[in-house]
Amino acid sequence: MKKLTLKDVAKQLGVSTATISNAFNRPDQLSANKRTEILEACKEIGYTGPNRAAQILRKGQSNIVALVLADSLDYMVTDPVANTFIQGVSRVLRENQKHLLLYAGDSDSITDVVDFVDGFICYGAPRNGSLSTQLNQQSKPVVTVDFNLEGRPAINIDNEKASYEIAKAALRPGDRAAILGLRLIDSPSTCRIYDSPLLDAESSITHRRLDGYCRALKEMGIEVATDWIWNLPENAGMYAVQAAREVLQSSPRPDVILCMSDIIALELLQCALTMGIDIPGELRITGFDGIEEAARTRPYMATVCQSSVEKGMEAAKLLLSGDNTSMSLPYEIKVGETI
């Protein structure tokens, strides 16, 4: 009861293996009659088609795309931005009969899969520098999202410009402003930045956001002090709560707080409301991302809306197209009621 192979089938039908292969893969290489005849015979004797493992070796193509996630899976599935991104990718891959290999979190090597996947979609800058190097050294296509890899196409929004715009919309002359940032410095817990060295600035979207905020602040003549910038190691509620408390208890309290994600902004809003602070009267807040929850708060959040699903879809499309040109997606400033 062994599994049938192309050879077995060829022998049974009295034709060559090439013909069977062509019947499945290249209809133009044989007459339509013969083809249907063969396919039906196959169905009859229970041959479901060429063995995929053999195909992968021979063709050098597997229809498997690896999705490399910078953060651990726990985080990815919890964060609405990340998980809608995965949905977008998954949708396009499915439409194109490709499969999704999930390569999540602190993985330190892609050598295990590089031989057989057709390409990589990387979401967020890998925590592990060596992964970036490995990705760059191999020749399979790579599409990066929310970060950049030398010579590879990237999908992103213009984070600097968006941040500048939302900040500009929130700021008034003479404001005291604070920033709740994300992954700006290397620290395992929430803390102020002071003069800690910033992480590799070029490839990180949060650095671009910081740039945007700073440009707006400078334009408004507002000083940016690093002890008014907080850093969260991850975009998760627990880190946000701590930052929110600290910043709200500082005196004098800022008039505006610019948050690098909606998750942070929502937690901050919650905190401020509990403390009886009037929003936006006494304090203005901006978020970033435009997650669904941000549209449901009362007052509802001022934020930068970007479509994560679309990001995922475009990333997948770009990878499949083999194109090598980066892409800047549109975003929308939502003024909301918190500024």
Added chain:
Amino acid sequence: MKKLTLKDVAKQLGVSTATISNAFNRPDQLSANKRTEILEACKEIGYTGPNRAAQILRKGQSNIVALVLADSLDYMVTDPVANTFIQGVSRVLRENQKHLLLYAGDSDSITDVVDFVDGFICYGAPRNGSLSTQLNQQSKPVVTVDFNLEGRPAINIDNEKASYEIAKAALRPGDRAAILGLRLIDSPSTCRIYDSPLLDAESSITHRRLDGYCRALKEMGIEVATDWIWNLPENAGMYAVQAAREVLQSSPRPDVILCMSDIIALELLQCALTMGIDIPGELRITGFDGIEEAARTRPYMATVCQSSVEKGMEAAKLLLSGDNTSMSLPYEIKVGETI
């Protein structure tokens, strides 16, 4: 600048291909000296190890496990129960150097991957009957979770018993009781069951839950009318809201409402509180699953706690072990404050 192969390396080092292969795969087949010598030479000339695609064909093993999700990915990543499950699976796979192929949603065929994956973990009964058939007809290992497949090991909790117990804890003699169920009948929207035919009862966990509820109700001498049982097509807030409204507006209103998931129960609780109904004074509510949010409500939810992460981990372990025995995981009845 072609990629190095085992053969190239063998030629360069002046040994046979088998020896190189053994150096990588079977240390006991050659002297330790030769082995380290070979491995170092490989590193030097830039050979990172045997090509995986070829290995897959030759060994018939890929280290890739397919996770087949019954529901669409959109739903999976939204639902905390499902996504913690995925985390559990992912964690164990990673620990064992296996890779995760995500096969989500309404896929209708596994023929594309069956030749190269090492096995399947199926979460929830596939909506598409043919998938079950296909899974059963192929010979790779399968582990099912939250449903059963003839002859395959399953991971589950005793849903009937758990439901019986939580219902028993909630019910008082003379109660009017309603049930908010999940996927009991074939309907695209929320509605009462009446006398619609139930879906294939055996393999579905929600049917087992219904059994448990009914046993408890019967023991308490409470009649079960099918127009007091609602059915939701999916475990999502939007369906729950509608059911919640309907059941709360029915008169006379039930004294107890048994919900087949926490998502449903939370929505119902929310709805009831908004209507000014006293919980548990005027209405008792039970949930199922024990998601985090259920522990944070005020009053906090009576529910059946099961660990989804553990479920995922056990499923992966079971698959990797090759064992064929099903497993019943522990659960815990949390009385909470809603009954």
Added chain:
DNA sequence: ATTGAAAGGTTAAACGATTTAGAACGCTTA
């Protein structure tokens, strides 16, 4: 001295396909 087993390698046949070069065939045309 002979034997046998163990150690350390090598050879060559799979694994199950794809694909190129070319053979065979039937037909038209010079």
Added chain:
DNA sequence: TAAGCGTTCTAAATCGTTTAACCTTTCAAT
């Protein structure tokens, strides 16, 4: 009749490994 051409099919090389079977040496035990 031979050459030319398009179609259909075949033979053989290839993809990059793994592994069963086999071949030498070496060495202790008889």
